[in-house]
Amino acid sequence: MKIFEIMESKDYENVILCHDKTSGLKAVIVIHDTTLGPALGGCRMWTYDSEEDAINDALRLARGMTYKNAAAGLNLGGGKTVVIGNPRKDKSEALFRSLGRYIESLKGRYITAEDVGTNLKDMEYIHYETKYVAGLAETSGDPSPFTAYGVFRGIQAACEEVFGTSDLKGLRIAIQGVGNVGYNLAKYLYGAGAKLIVTDIFEDNVKRVVEEVKAEYVKPDEIYGVECDIFAPCALGAIINDETIPQLKCKIVAGSANNQLKEERHGDILQEKGILYVPDYIINAGGVINVADELNPSGYNRDRAMRKVSMIFDTVRKVIQKSKEENIPTYVAADRVAEERIKTIAAVKDNYI
């Protein structure tokens, strides 16, 4: 692996390999870009096939956080931690405290949080060693309702573009996955008068939405072909692909799932077919906006966090506008919005005091 070539190609700042013999810690912390502020990004624990895979994942995810945080209007850069190990077997207090010491040694250049394979308990162990950890139980709490609210606001903005109004009354919206985010999203959409069609692989999750928001149920493989105005993927990645695109009957794809496009070209195909795709990392930023509020000097404030999440409406509008002005797919426009913010803030003149 030619690590410096990779770092140079995408302008990475740091790749830090962390090892502790006693706890068995093997972790990679990547700081991609701190132009806007300290790098914020979660800590993932996974059984990677190789050390190279783990480093590549950390690099990819850290850069993704730079874009997500920048486009969300946060004064934060992008970073990520990857812990190599089985989250069901290899966790211990010592392992996360050891990682916490490494994070502390970065003196605030990187702030961690929960991610796939880690939980609140792990974050508490990290917190024994460093204050540079966000999303603890006693502060901003479960991010899912905030993510759902951001998706709801993003859907409203997309509807304003496609249907000329942000009023969702009477629209048919198909939700794939009614877990933490999908369930909360269903409640917002139902409250706004939308008609819901849902699917999930867990019967209990389906039962809850069918009863509470009068949703219609379809089998998991039927959701793509549902006659609807909006398809909201809230379960898996890579669901916009060569097999699913021909089935879609919607005008908008907008949901919380990460990495919805299997390949970038699938974003181009959606544009060619006249389906508005709201880029995933723009519309699902509610959780990170909420957790970032903890870093406010006056401490976390739920109302302020909700107000900021609500502004995803404006960010989605900005991305759509750019896509139209520059005649580019929305996933490209999203990256440009993020890159331009970083470039502009970096160029703001420094005054001598």
Ligand SMILES: NC(=O)c1ccc[n+]([C@@H]2O[C@H](COP(=O)([O-])OP(=O)(O)OC[C@H]3O[C@@H](n4cnc5c(N)ncnc54)[C@H](O)[C@@H]3O)[C@@H](O)[C@H]2O)c1
């Ligand atoms: N939780 C957050 O704050 C947050 C933030 C940003 C992005 N996301 C992304 O949003 C998505 C949902 O997150 P979540 O926290 O609600 O997860 P979750 O695990 O609570 O919910 C996912 C749901 O999808 C269902 N599902 C899985 N495979 C399915 C399939 N093939 N067909 C239909 N349903 C299926 C699961 O049964 C589950 O109910 C994920 O892609 C996640 O990465 C979540």
